[in-house]
Amino acid sequence: MKPADALAQFVQDGLRAGHSPEELRRALTGAGWQEGEVAQALSGWQDAGLRLPVPCPRPQVSAREALLYGLLFATLLGLCWNLVTLGFALIEEWLGTRPDWRGTYIPRWAIATLIVVTPLFLWLYLHIERVHRARARASVVRRWFGAVTCLLAALTLLGAAISVVYGLLSGDLTAQFIANTALVVTVAGLVILFFRDFLQEG
């Protein structure tokens, strides 16, 4: 039996035997269990006064949910990547710094991708939110999606900050460089603001 299973079993038996959650908490912390582990184990059961512990709904992973969040992640990635690519190309075009050899196929690909991906992302997000609210149950996939998305966005911000310092040190802090960095920071910042709640809601 895994330690977590033993803990859950103990809590269930303890509640069944008529002990209060506070008594069980004291016993477990006295035995060396961490506060977080004890809290998680206790949150799995509710003492409804029936002398029978009532199991609480636990976060679940379903294949359908994983598919939806996977698609949402892919479309979000496609949206952000192509938004930045298109932004870079437009900044280059407006500042007249596009090299001759580089045609317009890069921004055209980005536009084509955004036209397909943006409505799909929007639809997936609204659909997932509707399902999530209707179910009103914690989701492990949702929490992981939020964590990975915010991690990537935070790493992007970190990279942008390093680029700015490097640009400053190497004397390459041009208008194009500043505009490109501002775009990356804006997109990454919006992503973090958008999905940080997923971490808490889980």
Add this chain to the structure above:
Amino acid sequence: MRAAGIALVALAVVAVALGLWTIGGPEQARSENRDAQRMSDLHAMARHVRCLDANGLDPRAESPLCPLPEARRDPQTDAPYHISTPEDGIVTICAVFETAQSTRAPGFDADTGCLSIALRSTD
């Protein structure tokens, strides 16, 4: 929907609109593709002229030594490209481009759309 999400999607929509406005739509893309074909044709014809020149032949001659390039006509109007010898030892091949050309290929004049070839046989 959260404000940040609306802003992200709105940014994408604005970027697409600005992209189409700046880079142009399908007609502009077709024009660019035809211009790329014209530029490729001019260079193919320039290689042909240099081959004839290297073999001591007239730039307008036809010879099995120098196979003719496949495309010698404008992809849209089907008019032949204009070949002239504005001065001794220089051959120019011209095309009418639809979009502004920014290429800095040697011998190419973006204003006139002409590619100049200096013949070695007249040196």
